[in-house]
Amino acid sequence: MPISTNKFKKTLGSFATGVTVVTTSLNNKPYGLTVNAFSSLSLEPPLVLICIDKKSESNKILKQSKIFAINILNKNQKHLSKIFSDSKNRDRFRGVKTSKKTTGSPIIVNSLAYIDCTVIKIISAGDHNIFIGNIESLNNKNLDPLIYYRGKYLG
Numbered sequence: 831m832p833i834s835t836n837k838f839k840k841t842l843g844s845f846a847t848g849v850t851v852v853t854t855s856l857n858n859k860p861y862g863l864t865v866n867a868f869s870s871l872s873l874e875p876p877l878v879l880i881c882i883d884k885k886s887e888s889n890k891i892l893k894q895s896k897i898f899a900i901n902i903l904n905k906n907q908k909h910l911s912k913i914f915s916d917s918k919n920r921d922r923f924r925g926v927k928t929s930k931k932t933t934g935s936p937i938i939v940n941s942l943a944y945i946d947c948t949v950i951k952i953i954s955a956g957d958h959n960i961f962i963g964n965i966e967s968l969n970n971k972n973l974d975p976l977i978y979y980r981g982k983y984l985g
């Protein structure tokens with residue numbers, strides 16, 4: 831049975847997720863995009879994965895930089911989710927406080943958690959690439975999460 835885009839989006843959107851901003855750095859320039867296709871993958875070794883649209887600018891950059899940080903947003907960072915998913919905005923880091931941990935990917939200050947990774951494998955799957963990251967460092971804070979459900983932010 832053919833799967834309609836509309837039904838795919840509605841049904842998959844029924845799975846409530848957190849929201850992350852995936853950042854990277856190439857030639858000292860920061861890049862980032864909003865991502866909710868993120869998953870824990872393996873404990874030993876510690877691995878995570880993100881799914882990135884092959885058509886996106888970020889896909890091109892991540893393939894070259896081979897590093898990324900997952901910044902899990904807290905409930906007061908909805909504006910960051912919007913900024914980092916705005917395809918027309920090419921100055922997404924303006925006014926965003928960041929630091930660096932292990933890989934040099936920007937770590938967004940005050941996020942709920944960060945996971946700093948080096949890319950160990952890229953798997954092509956349909957119109958997305960799966961980037962598997964080995965966790966180099968990570969930390970979390972005791973804050974409430976930003977939740978995305980059926981195309982809307984909860985709370």
Ligand SMILES: Cc1cc2nc3c(=O)[nH]c(=O)nc-3n(C[C@H](O)[C@H](O)[C@H](O)COP(=O)(O)O)c2cc1C
Nearest residue numbers: 863864865866867881882883886887888915916917
């Ligand atoms: C809540 C939310 C989740 C998103 N999740 C993903 C995702 O998992 N993978 C992806 O490739 N794009 C995702 N996007 C879309 C990108 O953030 C958006 O297309 C962005 O403009 C891509 O930036 P770029 O063109 O600079 O790479 C998401 C957008 C929103 C609002």
